[in-house]
Amino acid sequence: MDMQKAKNRQHGFTLIELMITVAIVAILAAVAYPSYTKYVQRGYRSEGIAMLTDAVARMERFYAQNNNYTNATTLAAIGITNANSANNRYTLQAPTVTATTYSLSVAPINAQTSDACGTLTIDQAGNKTSTGGTDCFK
Numbered sequence: 001m002d003m004q005k006a007k008n009r010q011h012g013f014t015l016i017e018l019m020i021t022v023a024i025v026a027i028l029a030a031v032a033y034p035s036y037t038k039y040v041q042r043g044y045r046s047e048g049i050a051m052l053t054d055a056v057a058r059m060e061r062f063y064a065q066n067n068n069y070t071n072a073t074t075l076a077a078i079g080i081t082n083a084n085s086a087n088n089r090y091t092l093q094a095p096t097v098t099a100t101t102y103s104l105s106v107a108p109i110n111a112q113t114s115d116a117c118g119t120l121t122i123d124q125a126g127n128k129t130s131t132g133g134t135d136c137f138k
Contacts, residue, residue, distance in 0.1 A: 041115040048090035048106040049137060052122050055080065055092060055104045059124070069097040069124075084109070090120075100124070 013021075058078040063069055072078050074094055083092045089112040096103040105121040118131035130136040 037114075038116075041112060044087060044089040044112055045115060045117060045120075045136065047085040047087060048108070048112075048120050051085055051090060051092050051106050052104055052120060055095070056122060059095065059102050059104065068099040069095075069102045070099050072097050072102065 055075075055078065058080065059069065059072060062072045062078050066072075072095055075081075075083055075092060078095070080092065084090070085092075085106075088110055089108065090106040091109050093105045093107060101124050103121060103123045105119050107119045108115050108117075116133040117136035118133075120136060121129045121131075128137045
């Protein structure tokens, strides 16, 4: 008799077991996805910081050659031909200048606009600011 019971026994999952598994996966995804998105945005933020660093070097070269920043009012004046980052996450804005000071900014575009840091800015003294969160230049 035990052999016949074993033959009639069905293998598989019940609907309740399947629904519990789906619920657990959904909860894990709801927790993991926002963290992953922030991690990706932080990775792309390095593109904006690299653009700022390059622009700062070009501004300092301009100052060394001209002894002021006055005519460095466009990106072309400092030798930058493409204002967008390699992955189109940031765009470099034209510098704001006086004879002895400047300010450079990169603004997030496309998918990066939801980044909490927002626009990143640096000036001639090396002061770094952002319109959003703190610790954005790390």
